[in-house]
Amino acid sequence: MSRFIATSAIRGAHGVVEQAEKLYKEALTTLGPDKPVAFPNTTYFLPVIYTFTGHKVQKIADLEKPLHLARSLLAPIPDEHLWLPYLGGALDAGAATLFAEEIIEGIRFAKGEQPEVRNGFKYNGPIDDVQMRAWGIQMVDGRMPGFAAVVGAAKSNEVAVKIVRELQSKGQLVFLSSMSNGRSIVDQLLESGVDLGYDTFTVPFGSDTISTVYALGYASRAAISFGNVAPGDFRKILLYNKFRCFAFALALGPMDDLKWATGAGAINYGFPAVCDTIVPNVLPTGVTKYEHVVSMPFDDIPGRDDLERAERLVQRCIEVRGIKVKTAKVNIPVAFGPAFEGEVVRRDNLRIEFGGKGGMCFELLRMKDLDAVEDGKITVIGKDMDEFPVAAKVPLAILVDVAGRKMQKDFEPVLERQFHHFLNNAEGIQHQGQRDITWIRIHKNAVDKGFRLKHFGEILRTTLMNDFGSIVDKVQVILITEPEQVKKLIEEARAIYNERNIRIAGLTDDAVDTFYSCSLCQSFAPNHICVINPERVGLCGAYNWLDCRASYEIKPSGPNQPVPKGALVDATKGEWEGVNKFVYEHSNMAINRFTLYSIMDSPMTTCGCCECIMVIIPEANGFMIVSRDDYGMTPSGMAFTTMMSTAGGGMQTPGMMGHGKYFITSKRFISAEGGIKRIVWMSKNLKEELADELKEVCTNAGDPDLLDKIADGSTVTTVDQLLAFLQEKGHPALAMDPVM
Numbered sequence: 001m002s003r004f005i006a007t008s009a010i011r012g013a014h015g016v017v018e019q020a021e022k023l024y025k026e027a028l029t030t031l032g033p034d035k036p037v038a039f040p041n042t043t044y045f046l047p048v049i050y051t052f053t054g055h056k057v058q059k060i061a062d063l064e065k066p067l068h069l070a071r072s073l074l075a076p077i078p079d080e081h082l083w084l085p086y087l088g089g090a091l092d093a094g095a096a097t098l099f100a101e102e103i104i105e106g107i108r109f110a111k112g113e114q115p116e117v118r119n120g121f122k123y124n125g126p127i128d129d130v131q132m133r134a135w136g137i138q139m140v141d142g143r144m145p146g147f148a149a150v151v152g153a154a155k156s157n158e159v160a161v162k163i164v165r166e167l168q169s170k171g172q173l174v175f176l177s178s179m180s181n182g183r184s185i186v187d188q189l190l191e192s193g194v195d196l197g198y199d200t201f202t203v204p205f206g207s208d209t210i211s212t213v214y215a216l217g218y219a220s221r222a223a224i225s226f227g228n229v230a231p232g233d234f235r236k237i238l239l240y241n242k243f244r245c246f247a248f249a250l251a252l253g254p255m256d257d258l259k260w261a262t263g264a265g266a267i268n269y270g271f272p273a274v275c276d277t278i279v280p281n282v283l284p285t286g287v288t289k290y291e292h293v294v295s296m297p298f299d300d301i302p303g304r305d306d307l308e309r310a311e312r313l314v315q316r317c318i319e320v321r322g323i324k325v326k327t328a329k330v331n332i333p334v335a336f337g338p339a340f341e342g343e344v345v346r347r348d349n350l351r352i353e354f355g356g357k358g359g360m361c362f363e364l365l366r367m368k369d370l371d372a373v374e375d376g377k378i379t380v381i382g383k384d385m386d387e388f389p390v391a392a393k394v395p396l397a398i399l400v401d402v403a404g405r406k407m408q409k410d411f412e413p414v415l416e417r418q419f420h421h422f423l424n425n426a427e428g429i430q431h432q433g434q435r436d437i438t439w440i441r442i443h444k445n446a447v448d449k450g451f452r453l454k455h456f457g458e459i460l461r462t463t464l465m466n467d468f469g470s471i472v473d474k475v476q477v478i479l480i481t482e483p484e485q486v487k488k489l490i491e492e493a494r495a496i497y498n499e500r501n502i503r504i505a506g507l508t509d510d511a512v513d514t515f516y517s518c519s520l521c522q523s524f525a526p527n528h529i530c531v532i533n534p535e536r537v538g539l540c541g542a543y544n545w546l547d548c549r550a551s552y553e554i555k556p557s558g559p560n561q562p563v564p565k566g567a568l569v570d571a572t573k574g575e576w577e578g579v580n581k582f583v584y585e586h587s588n589m590a591i592n593r594f595t596l597y598s599i600m601d602s603p604m605t606t607c608g609c610c611e612c613i614m615v616i617i618p619e620a621n622g623f624m625i626v627s628r629d630d631y632g633m634t635p636s637g638m639a640f641t642t643m644m645s646t647a648g649g650g651m652q653t654p655g656m657m658g659h660g661k662y663f664i665t666s667k668r669f670i671s672a673e674g675g676i677k678r679i680v681w682m683s684k685n686l687k688e689e690l691a692d693e694l695k696e697v698c699t700n701a702g703d704p705d706l707l708d709k710i711a712d713g714s715t716v717t718t719v720d721q722l723l724a725f726l727q728e729k730g731h732p733a734l735a736m737d738p739v740m
């Protein structure tokens, strides 16, 4: 490392450790040693300290230990003229800096000074666990390659906006912190009317450099939560991040000692830094995969104007980190990229919506003969987006006809399911649901920029050809807003959906000799493998057996592989030799048995993106199910996120299991333990969402009123309340065989 940078980093570390020591001493007297210290909504304490050392900071006095550690990591500040051949001193100083920064933020929380409020704007502070996991899924399946920590302020507001948009179109989450010359990129974005927050994939941490530590806390928690790394195993955490989390820092404006010190902390994780000013380049030495520090003085970047320079700067960041971005160039007037997935269009910004409550909108993909499809043809029938009043709720039919020599009817739903990702990737377009419960909301800015119905067609054609070129040769799209026509067509579509349902509903585990695997989540949870049988969807809810089979045919080397059942071991628990063998070979030999119908004996593992978690309540002789959307407390004494930290990461935990929500309606749902009659508590939103299906399941189980005997979070959040509720309702689980 250049001696200049190493000297600055070590000097910066000394400064921030002293600041932390001073704050700690003050806090001991003003707040007292027992005053609680915690970041909001996390079970990982102060996450960098916890993940590096295993030390749980819960009150002021707990800060003493990491503070000592930080101090002990500090080398003397080297002479400016001394040649430093090794990174060691600076890297240790970097770790000390992160500890000190977390200690400072911890004390600020204890004092009620965090998250920061500045000029009337409330910063986000650290990312909470729920959000961390939600983004984890997108990182797992490759939609979102990583994150960019943008530190400082850009040359102009225009450049700031361009940089953020470019990062988003490359699928990067954008974290914002620090200042340069008294300006912060957060100010620049706010002045330019850019919405910041989780919804838009931009997280303003704080206006000082210290808040940058929240980015490393996020990376550390991801390693523990998805990589099955134990707290304290800092080597594995750093390795995990180096190889699996594609993050980097983009430093805008002049550097100072603290920025260098924090940067040295990030280099420990293998995260390189790109600076838009003149700084010494630090070339690869093995800690990061690529360069550690790259200088790209903004005004020297070749380009016609600043916007083009901004684009190249981001391009360079992506190269330095070795990120492969696979987004299609789509010819539409708004930005397009995975970062816009999950973007929310709020009522104030709504220009028009299709479907949703009381509305009518559906999407249908149909296979046609080659000569019945005119490739690239996009037809719009009825009025266009800009011709309706503001915030109108309008019916819409999206009909996509595809043809291809290798296309099959079974692939239709697999391709149709992709519409959600495809359309959501457009800036200002929010897409939810599928089939005839599709709901699309369009931001007024998108329509102002010229986005129209035909652009749905552009997106769908380009992305289908791009991602499924091996089976799709031609695509044509028809978009209809004319109400009478939509009304007629939606009935035809429903008949087709129904046929598809019947096909999977009619399929049983016994009727097939092959199940399918899904290994998509191994990029984040290396020992996790899903086995998907006809009567059980994948735990993320996104893949059923037919989809996996189709996906295998589309891409035989892909993530869905056939799992021959082999000899039956136990019919009640759903255990087969072939499944066990497959699981052993594909879990890095971590798991040697899987039962498909039991939660108590070798249940399936959980990666991190399950729709629900089920857990035993021994006192009630049954199980409870909490859904991912339920943030409340449950009778197990844990909320969803806490349970996830026990169940996730590819571990096998008898009595605890992640699963897809529709699995609850399956005949095979924990049939070894007695099925639905064992469920004593369920998140309210699940009960409501699946009401019709669940009623049918309860009736089939011989207890039509069972659903009312199952408690939920609106009345029951503790075991005592639960037991009283079950007694009063006469829940069948109380009289069943002991579950343990």
Ligand code: SF4
Residues within 6 Å of the ligand: 141, 518, 519, 520, 521, 522, 529, 530, 538, 539, 540, 541, 542, 543, 607, 609, 610
């Ligand atoms: Fe991940 Fe399993 Fe869903 Fe595949 S089926 S994406 S492995 S959770």
Ligand code: ZN
Residues within 6 Å of the ligand: 140, 521, 540, 607, 608, 609, 610
């Ligand atoms: Zn997963």
